[in-house]
Amino acid sequence: MxxxxxxxxxxxxxxxxxxxxxxxxxxxxxxxxxxxxxxxxxxxxxxxxxxxxxxxxxxxxxxxxxxxxxxxxxxxxxxxxxxxxxxxxxxxxxxxxxxxxxxxxxxxxxxxxxxxxxxxxxxxxxxxxxxxxxxxxxxxxxxxxxxxxxxxxxxxxxxxxxxxxxxxxxxxxxxxxxxxxxxxxxxxxxxxxxxxxxxxxxxxxxxxxxxxxxxxxxxxxxxxxxxxxxxxxxxxxxxxxxxxxxxxxxxxxxxxxxxxxxxxxxxxxxxxxxxxxxxxxxxxxxxxxxxxxxxxxxxxxxxxxxxxxxxxxxxxxxxxxxxxxxxxxxxxxxxxxxxxxxxxxxxxxxxxxxxxxxxxxxxxxxxGDVLRFRGVDGREIRVLPLALGTVVEKTPGVRRFQAYQTGDGELRVRIEPDDEADREATWARVADRVDGYLASQGIAGVGVVRDEAPPARDRRSQKFRSVWDARHRPDVPASPTGGKP
Ligand SMILES: [Zn+2]
Incomplete structure (x- = not known):
């Protein structure tokens, strides 16, 4: 040059x-x-x-x-x-x-x-x-x-x-x-x-x-x-x-x-x-x-x-x-x-x-993984990881989160609140918004379960994954203690 x-x-x-x-x-x-x-x-x-x-x-x-x-x-x-x-x-x-x-x-x-x-x-x-x-x-x-x-x-x-x-x-x-x-x-x-x-x-x-x-x-x-x-x-x-x-x-x-x-x-x-x-x-x-x-x-x-x-x-x-x-x-x-x-x-x-x-x-x-749930009419309804992620992440008070599906009727969520003192109220807002979002997609009968473990990196790859289907990814484990229903 x-x-x-x-x-x-x-x-x-x-x-x-x-x-x-x-x-x-x-x-x-x-x-x-x-x-x-x-x-x-x-x-x-x-x-x-x-x-x-x-x-x-x-x-x-x-x-x-x-x-x-x-x-x-x-x-x-x-x-x-x-x-x-x-x-x-x-x-x-x-x-x-x-x-x-x-x-x-x-x-x-x-x-x-x-x-x-x-x-x-x-x-x-x-x-x-x-x-x-x-x-x-x-x-x-x-x-x-x-x-x-x-x-x-x-x-x-x-x-x-x-x-x-x-x-x-x-x-x-x-x-x-x-x-x-x-x-x-x-x-x-x-x-x-x-x-x-x-x-x-x-x-x-x-x-x-x-x-x-x-x-x-x-x-x-x-x-x-x-x-x-x-x-x-x-x-x-x-x-x-x-x-x-x-x-x-x-x-x-x-x-x-x-x-x-x-x-x-x-x-x-x-x-x-x-x-x-x-x-x-x-x-x-x-x-x-x-x-x-x-x-x-x-x-x-x-x-x-x-x-x-x-x-x-x-x-x-x-x-x-x-x-x-x-x-x-x-x-x-x-x-x-x-x-x-x-x-x-x-x-x-x-x-x-x-x-x-x-x-x-x-x-x-x-x-992330596309999650699959049943609709009210029995049809399969797919949920994009990014869409679900946006719903949780945009909840006031949420700093970090992870969500993983464990069954047709269960979605577990981990949150890290901005302020530890506000954890309960933040969780209530998250659960409410996720319920509302799933309902807006025509999905019914899914329990949104809180996992008390903090969001964590995948043990094997050391990558941070936000949304995944735990049934298809046994390598991205839930917390050692599991979720608390
Ligand atoms: Zn090339």
């Missing part, structure tokens, strides 16, 4: 947004045609930029890195975790206008979904795989990078798919957990506000809607692009296979959970659409995209992923890691440097037939 790698520069971006964005997009497109060494050069330069910025403007990192040299190597930087960063939020962020109290007030107002915080920042919350909520704030350059990655690197959006999508009026359906500032809802709404002409074409559907009604609503809307969680779209694809879901989108985008080969097959077959799988997190919304061979490539010019063992030593290629440390090279307002993401990651040593210079990765540990 002869010229210096392009650096994120919020000030230039503010003054000349279009020009700056085009430069980002061109650089992002060019990187995909270069060798791994050129991508490594971008990583190095951007990492140095992030470190300098964090040292100058984040009291948290300044103190944390005080004894380190001026230009530390990545592996010299101590890893950070969500709980410690959230506990020091105001010291962590690099802009004094962004205070946790204000961001939380902003996020908790459903009327402001899609607005920019302080007129400038995207903000959203996510539970991620560790179960503890995080608050993430992204500056305008970071948003520009995420957009540029989507525009230049999503191979599933071929000319043919694009033309078909145009032919269907570019209607976009996003099937998400609505009602909060989650990544997908916020991104969609920000774009909806930015491009009013597009607004009428984007509709958000809730995974909490009973399946027959969701199918009817999607039939009426007939989307060109369908976006959602793999478990949700797998379920919808099965409805398409039965002839209930009629429209055929040009493009299907999945993310937020692991896409299994089974689910990929069902979705592609039944919906007859190109499928884009993306690995996204609140910390970085476009970590990796699938190529035309269906493999995930990490966008390593803008995000560094380090698969590591429990003792933080590097995991060799082709082996599943204990967790992964993520460094966001695009976002300066909330520096995320060697951050424990909690996902198990495998980096492939082999290159991919598609020719991409970006590393092939596989992600484990993000998928």
């Amino acid at each position: 002869s010229d210096r790698p392009l650096q994120p520069d919020p000030e230039t971006y503010r003054r000349r947004p279009l020009r700056s964005w085009l430069r980002l997009a061109l650089d992002t497109r060019r990187a995909a045609r270069e060798r791994p060494a050129a991508i490594a050069a971008r990583q190095d330069a951007r990492l140095r930029g992030i470190i300098e910025h964090a040292r100058a403007h984040s009291p948290f990192y300044r103190a944390r890195w005080a004894s380190l040299p001026d230009a530390p190597h990545l592996d010299e930087l101590p890893p950070v975790s969500k709980p410690e960063l959230m506990a020091r939020f105001d010291d962590w962020l690099t802009d004094p206008r962004v205070r946790l109290r204000d961001v939380e007030a902003f996020i908790s107002d459903p009327g402001r979904v899609g607005e920019l915080f302080a007129g400038e920042f995207s903000a959203w919350t996510t539970s991620g795989t560790t179960g503890q909520p995080g608050v993430f704030v992204h500056d305008r350059v970071a948003r520009g990078v995420y957009d540029a990655l989507m525009v230049t690197r999503t191979h599933a959006l071929t000319e043919g798919a694009f033309l078909r999508a145009l032919g269907k009026g570019l209607r976009i359906a996003t099937v998400v957990a609505t009602g909060g500032h989650h990544v997908s809802t916020s991104l969609v709404n920000v774009n909806r506000r930015r491009f009013p002409a597009l607004a009428r074409r984007i509709r958000i559907f809730s995974v909490l809607t009973p399946l027959p009604r969701l199918v009817a609503e999607l039939n009426a809307f007939d989307p060109a692009i369908l976006i959602g969680y793999p478990t949700a779209l797998d379920l919808l694809a099965q409805e398409a296979g039965r002839g209930h879901l009629r429209g055929r989108p040009a493009l299907v985008v999945v993310g937020g959970e692991v896409l299994t080969a089974d689910a990929r097959g069902t979705i592609e077959r039944a919906l007859g659409a190109h499928l884009l799988d993306l690995y996204a997190a609140g910390e970085f919304p476009g970590i990796a995209f699938s190529c035309r061979f269906g493999r995930l490539h990490a966008n390593s010019d803008w995000v560094i992923l380090e698969p590591v063992e429990r003792d933080v030593s590097p995991t060799p290629p082709d082996r599943a890691s204990h967790t992964v440390l993520l460094t966001n090279l695009a976002n300066r307002v909330q520096p995320i440097v060697r951050y424990d993401l909690g996902d198990s990651l495998t980096v492939s040593s082999a290159s991919c037939a598609c020719g991409s210079p970006f590393p092939v990765i596989e992600v484990g540990g993000r998928r």
